[in-house]
Amino acid sequence: MTAITRFLATIGAAVIGLCRATGQLVLFAGSGISHVFLPPYYPAELGRQLMRIGYFSLPVVGLTALFTGGALALQIFAGGARFNAEAVVPSIVAIGMVRELGPVLGGLMVAGRVSASIAAELGTMRVTEQIDALTTLSTNPMKYLVAPRLLAATIAMPILAFIGDIIGIMGGFLVGVLRLDFNPATYIRTTYNFLELGDVTSGLIKAAVFGFIIALMGCYQGYNSGRGAQGVGRATTNAVVTASILILASNYLLTEALFPA
Amino acid sequence: MTIKISMQGVTKSFGPKDVLTGVNLDVPVSKSTVIIGGSGTGKSVTLKCILGILAQDAGLITVDGDDVTKARGRKREELLDKFGMLFQGGALFDSMLVWENVAFRLLRGPRKLSKSDARDLAIEKLRRVGLTPETADLFPAELSGGMQKRVGLARAIAAEPEIIFFDEPTTGLDPIMADVINDLIREIVVEMGATAMTITHDMSSVRKIADRVAMLHEGKIQWEGPVDEIDRTDNAYVYQFVNGLAEGPIEAIR
Numbered sequence: 464m465t466a467i468t469r470f471l472a473t474i475g476a477a478v479i480g481l482c483r484a485t486g487q488l489v490l491f492a493g494s495g496i497s498h499v500f501l502p503p504y505y506p507a508e509l510g511r512q513l514m515r516i517g518y519f520s521l522p523v524v525g526l527t528a529l530f531t532g533g534a535l536a537l538q539i540f541a542g543g544a545r546f547n548a549e550a551v552v553p554s555i556v557a558i559g560m561v562r563e564l565g566p567v568l569g570g571l572m573v574a575g576r577v578s579a580s581i582a583a584e585l586g587t588m589r590v591t592e593q594i595d596a597l598t599t600l601s602t603n604p605m606k607y608l609v610a611p612r613l614l615a616a617t618i619a620m621p622i623l624a625f626i627g628d629i630i631g632i633m634g635g636f637l638v639g640v641l642r643l644d645f646n647p648a649t650y651i652r653t654t655y656n657f658l659e660l661g662d663v664t665s666g667l668i669k670a671a672v673f674g675f676i677i678a679l680m681g682c683y684q685g686y687n688s689g690r691g692a693q694g695v696g697r698a699t700t701n702a703v704v705t706a707s708i709l710i711l712a713s714n715y716l717l718t719e720a721l722f723p724a
Numbered sequence: 725m726t727i728k729i730s731m732q733g734v735t736k737s738f739g740p741k742d743v744l745t746g747v748n749l750d751v752p753v754s755k756s757t758v759i760i761g762g763s764g765t766g767k768s769v770t771l772k773c774i775l776g777i778l779a780q781d782a783g784l785i786t787v788d789g790d791d792v793t794k795a796r797g798r799k800r801e802e803l804l805d806k807f808g809m810l811f812q813g814g815a816l817f818d819s820m821l822v823w824e825n826v827a828f829r830l831l832r833g834p835r836k837l838s839k840s841d842a843r844d845l846a847i848e849k850l851r852r853v854g855l856t857p858e859t860a861d862l863f864p865a866e867l868s869g870g871m872q873k874r875v876g877l878a879r880a881i882a883a884e885p886e887i888i889f890f891d892e893p894t895t896g897l898d899p900i901m902a903d904v905i906n907d908l909i910r911e912i913v914v915e916m917g918a919t920a921m922t923i924t925h926d927m928s929s930v931r932k933i934a935d936r937v938a939m940l941h942e943g944k945i946q947w948e949g950p951v952d953e954i955d956r957t958d959n960a961y962v963y964q965f966v967n968g969l970a971e972g973p974i975e976a977i978r
Contacts, residue, residue, distance in 0.1 A: 591815055593815050593817055598777050
């Protein structure tokens, strides 16, 4: 084999591998979604996952939003000052938070927390045969483990993003009023007047998609984890990395779809 | 002799590695069949193929005459309802209490009981395997290896299955605890009238719990017969394995 054919073979193998992995992921996602809708349902498991994915992610999403809103206010004020447009701070902070930064940064933070946790949990269950044990107990692991996590993350992320939006705007408000000498009533009125319902709903749609991606990548990587501690470690890393990349890529596609130029 | 599980020409490969190369095995009803063989000979793969956790590449596997590969949805659940399994490492759900592990099947699905009834039944099964009711409210991580095996056994028998699989039931246990587990398995299988299938390489376990023995090597059943014939057979594979000899047709990788 010449150097050129070896090179082409390497590229070919990588492309085939990528296609195979993509196909497996799509089939896994399809199976997971179908189990969300088909009985039996596990409401207790769904409730548990809503608490783990949603409620316990509140501090990390809230803090991220608070500081992002504050930093955004400072940046917009400094940038706006170049055009004597400091007054745009409340409206741009609000639009920036609800359309982009709330769902995207919240999604990335939750991806780090939740994708890793799901992948580690399911990976350990795979390695210790707990997933096989579920099958022998007449329980479909896709239905019992994957479907509740997919549904819980898809429900929880928009709620988290909405709360993050409010906290982020509040962060901008605090910086605007305490640091940049905005009038509190004017700041709130400007925010309210400029923000449209579409800005909020677009952010929530994005957050729902991000939630699905976060749970999907955690479940997929964990469910197909390799053997041993190394396998689980690799699954956890892959879950966070792939979820983060997919969040950023899908954010662009969703922005194109929701706000066409 | 009525056959409960039948495997005919079952093959299974993982990439270039052929693990099962044509397994033919009939497991009689209400008997304890033990599959012996060295590590990596495909014993666990055989069990997983019967349960449908792994799909065989070729061949036929039937349970009560039904092809396991054709069972889908509700039919597959009904098929799996016939099984209970004790895993090598216990495979207990570490996020659940011991009693919730034991009563897992009875807390959901078609045979769902009320929480208090399921708990009572779990405690009864825990007693059956020699554990006190206080164990019920502990987490699996708080138990010793032997206790985890007992809980796994209690879980396997909780829903009174027709077939029980035991995957290396004595691995990792001290000889005394191994003997206790062997006795328990034998007692429970006889008492329930269940069809048992065990995979092990522990010969003391074989002699305690087996009615019939099958020797798996190089992906095929090399010998099969009643347990009292394992010391008399002239099969070279069985002779080498039973006597733990380095020399013989089974190559020992050093």
